[in-house]
Amino acid sequence: MAATQTTVSVTPYYDRPTELKAFDETKAGVKALADAGIQKIPRIFHNQPEPLPKSSTPFEIPVVDLGSTDRASTVAKIREASETVGFFQVVNHGIPVTVMNEMLQGVRRFHDQDVEVKKRFYTRDPSRAVIYNSNFDLFSSPAANWRDTFISLMAPSPPPLEELPEVCREIQVEYSNEVMKLGGVLFRLISEALKLNPNHLGDLDCDKALAFVAHCYPACPQPDLTMGATKHTDDGFITVLLQDEIGGLQILHNQQWVDVPPTPGALVVNIGDLLQGFR
Template structure:
């Protein structure tokens, strides 16, 4: 008879040890890790391939893309078509992409460079911002739910509460401060426009959602996904819905984002210059309850 010993796994201490490095997943990669630590291992069920599409969904490809015409529709018919399209996409997918959205394309690239620049700084610089205090205006850490989730994600994040109470410029990292402030101004304006479109899609006055102060709050999340030595064992982001009213996602050219529809997963292709819009939980609640919503997210 042959017996096997399985190495003990003290998850709590391993989580603490990882968090105390204050350098996140990027720190593991910089250290030359060749195996994914066990705290990042996800169950095989979550990592399994999606089931084949049912016959009635095989005609679907992915979420639709809408041309916002620079947020100025001289042709009322085009505006109505966009409103109707966004209505259907919101109902059926909960996601859609927008192009010609009014946010300068060079600013999108600068914002992505700023996020990468922060996460690829010297570990000693990043450590200064690493904190697990959610009352902070600016916070850098790995996994908000590190100590409560079944498995950690292969991802680092810095976040900032931008509105309605903006941070002081000196509280933001110099490497991405200016582009963050400029980008979020444009996103706030885009958000107001999207709320107009969504109000019309709901059969309401165009100002309805903005007058509920839905465009007054902004939480900015900036994710970074370092190269993974064993991608079959972990995930960058697990399945979730956003608790915000609306999410404006700026993706990079590395694909991987998927959306779920009727139990099936669909890839979201990279569309140059596009922003991905995600209907959050609060919008779905707000359709039925005329409650004040005061936050949306930017990823």
């Protein structure tokens, strides 16, 4: 007589909608979890990233010097970078380093505030002047990202100054104004790179709107189980990214992930989905 033994593993019941709702209702975000010193991240953040290799070959994101007097060369560099990589860095862009550094400090001040202060801004209502929450797509994405964000639409109709967070409102307005000026320069250069009239994209009002987006990626106790930002494309015309010294940005190039380390004084420009239609 033969005997067999069967082992059955039971997966604990996981009520994802309830856990998502419970997390969102705390209005405290990911940072509160990190600050509490948790050792295991909630299951809603568990992510299964695509098994794409990371590049072992050194690769540098193209750098465009906006202070160059050789405009034809500048336009050619933007054209090539936009076509082949979709990203480039700009230096000598006119935004003072002091303003950039103070903007980074302002973002930190916002996210480092007491939870009860930040809760006043927590919302998923797109009509609000300041939208602070964790994961804009919390209830629709396969997994939540380990990230908190606050957003303000700073152009064409910026919110009243008193509606912006007190800890960073002045620098937020100043930095946004600087980026709007830079955007005008970039859209003229990109128009020329597309072999169009320099004012073409500006005449289409591509340079009239600005969404200010400030992310916080707290230290994670289980970084192999989640991501700060999953694979995505940006849906606007261009994104101008100011990185802090920690870095972490990667781009997908030739089916390999490539690190984009922060370059002091530089800004990263990303060609967005809407601009792809002008190819």
